[in-house]
Amino acid sequence: MAVDIKSPREIELMRTVCHLAAETLLLVGEKIRPGMTTDEIDRIVHEDTLRQGARPAPLHYKGFPKSVCTSVNDVVCHGIPDGTVLRDGDIVNVDVTHVYEGFHGDTSATFYVGTPSPHARHVVEVARHGLDLGIAEVREGARLGDVGAAIQEYVEAQGCSVVRDFVGHGIGRKFHDAPQVKHHGKRGTGDRLRAGMTFTIEPMVNIGGWEVDVDPKDKWTVRTVDGTLSAQFEHTVLVTRTGVEVLTARSRPLRNSENVAALFVA
Ligand code: MF3
Ligand code: CO
Ligand code: CO
DSSP, X not given: OOOOOOOHHHHHHHHHHHHHXXXXXXXXXXXXXXXXXXXXXXXXXXXXXXXXXXXXXXXXXXXXXXXXXXXXTXXXXXXXXXXXXXXXXXXXXXXXEEEETTEEEEEEEEEEOSSOOHXXXXXXXXXXXXXXXXXXXXXXXXXXXXXXXXXXXXXXXXXXXXXXXXXXXEOSSSSSEEEXXXXXXXTTOSOBOOTXXXXXXXXXXXXXXXXXXXXXXXXXXXXXXXXOOEEEOBEEEEEOSSSXXXXXXXXXXXXXXXXXXXXXXX
């Protein structure tokens, strides 16, 4: 499928919606605490999105019942907010997608609930840096395989694995568009990147094996087969002549995620 090149006007709308999604994720970070439920995260995201004049893209998307995905511990992605209480030591990925003026902005982060275990810190920091390394490959003329390879090489060198069954995606008027952005692969392969493309990079990193299962009951919740922890970070990016613009870049540090890592630097 041909990959859409955004016009300057479309790029401006992508900047706007992506900024709004990033602001909502920052707000979530300020609210994370042990004892809260994932339904409370859903409410925070839902209300903040509407307050901005945007709409939460997950709500009713292919039947998804809530306004955000909340994926706790061994949940890899697409966790459905419910009455689950977050406990000290849990990790939770919150995946926010807004629609504004017909365009989508998609971003997620994994938060520490209270004080993380060494294992939790490891998988979260590997996922965070893996995304950064993938983004660093993006420029006009680079290949999608370069992005996947950079992520996979690093994640596996850290003793973790990259989920294969879910990928990043083109984004714009559609939530999920071409191209598929794999988080593993071979350098020098795959589609060539062109200025004006917008897509997400969103590596899911497991501390154990990469195999995952979809919950047979709710048909959404994706878990690691071996029950070990999984973490994920996601940005929406724009390919430019000179490199990359991270459209969901944050205007300040993310509470209960970025700041906590700094506390543990030896
Ligand atoms: N935000 C997810 C992504 O990064 C997709 C969630 S689809 C939903 O692509 F229906 F679960 F919300
Ligand atoms: Co996405
Ligand atoms: Co997302």
